[in-house]
Amino acid sequence: MNKVKEILMKYVFFISACLSIIAVALICYFLFANGFPAMLEIGPIKFIAGMRWKPLEGLYGILPMILGSIYVTAGAIIIGVPLGILAAVFMTHFCPKPIYSLLKPAIELLAGIPSIVYGFFGLMVIVPVMQDIFGGSGKGILTASILLAIMILPTIVGVTESALRAVPPSYYEGSLALGATHERSVFFASLPAAKSGIFAGVILGIGRAIGETMAVVMVAGNQAVMPNSILSGVRTLTANIVLEMGYAADLHKGALIATAVVLFVFIMIINLSFSALKRREA
Amino acid sequence: MEKVSNQTADINFARQIEAKQINKYTMLDRFKEYKRSPLSAVLFGLVILAALITIVTVVFMIGYILIKGIPNIKPELFEWEYNSVNVSMMPAIINTVIMTALSLLFAVPLGIFSAIYLVEYAKRGNKLVSVIRITAETLSGIPSIVYGLFGYILFVVALGWNFSLISGAITLAIMILPLIIRTTEEALIAVPDSFREGSFGLGAGKLRTVFKIVLPSAVPGILAGVILAIGRIVGESAALIFTAGTVAAVPKFGTTGSLLSNIAAPLFSSARTLSVHMYALLSEGLYTNQAHATAVVLLVVVILINIISSLVAKKLTKR
Known part of the structure; x- marks a missing residue:
């Protein structure tokens, strides 16, 4: 009886473990099976490189949206990555303990705030500010990039911080002993050694930014046209x-x-590039 | 003997003081260094600037939500029934609780079982294990809107469950599965092998060892994963709009039909959670004040979850 139970449960565990494979297979199957026929009907080139999205006229070109996603993500990376890395450097090498014990939970809290609340904050605060500064609707690439930069900040800070902490302290101490200042030691000895970890964090941030939906919908303007400036929707x-x-x-x-x-x-x-990077590091 | 150890202690103490004096680093020294290397001053300034921007952003954002939102919290927002006059968020709060419970009901056992297989049963170098790891990683990277679309195609349309609690809950369960698997795996790996060996040595079988010895000592780690998952479920909106729908009422038991279908009826009716409620308020554009209040409730939930998870984490590191 016990033996039967052992074997039975082993298979239960095994099947549960296979569920993530099944889930990925199902997601791929249902997306591709429903998406590909439409793509073929429209014409793959016309679909991906088409510049006009007008469903009522039968025009389905998603190039404006592809560019939109790329621009907004790039903007978020340009703003968020330097800020995040510098903030992480502050937390590991410059921060007095009492400030750290407040800052760390605050940044973790930032990671937990729902994206719809970010969208609301963007709509209520960032959009009016942009209106005041640049005129127009206030919604667009720049606004969305700023909001996304705040959203990916916890990811960048968290990953960079753990990468910096993993650097052996002897790097920093050795540099200090050679007469470099504290700042130079941190930036030219510790930081380069944490490079691959930081890079992995950046890729993770890109993934979050490109997949973000609810916050972007609120502040990007949503015009399905080719963007022509950093302020255009x-x-x-x-x-x-x-x-x-x-x-x-x-x-x-x-x-x-x-x-x-x-x-x-x-x-x-x-x-794939993220896991390739992680494997190379390990 | 005691005198000798006292002496060494004194020497150590003196050395410490000496080291402190040698390593003393005054503001003046710092400025001298900056004069020698202006780049250091620039870097220092940048670091402080970035830290200030980060702190100000966090404080401003949380402060804004609380200050603007708290005055908007009114009793009628918590009436049991939603209508367009009171715009109550109570049904949405109850739905969020139901949705969280349902999703966890699916995801937690399966995730734990899955991790048990990976850690306790799978042989090292097993090809299947690496495939499972890769797919779990893939799952955790998929954006929630893609989950929403998948849930819509499979559960809502193909299986004919319509916009319903169950469609939303299973979609979310798949979404949080990798999180549960990963945290449980880590918790199981952290259990020392001597526990297992001791159990085997006393004659327990594998299954008994896993359930009576390994799992109980991994509970805090698993709990931490579950709490994180709750946070994700509460905050999710994109994956739910097209799977659970946006009906602003708590699903009711059926009254017509057989007993079984009456009991199952709520599972197959549409229900909006708090995040979806907030999206609906914003897209209708008429209820800014209520949206402010909803943001506060969501923020408080997130803060509570963070506090609980840091308590659990503290308990974990203490052991």
């Missing part, structure tokens, strides 16, 4: 799905699922 791939899925039908719905396929492929590329 854009629609990201994720926003495209959220905005139109509610009422789409037939080919329009297929085109939205195909949008998700494109997003999925982007994320897979980012994930």
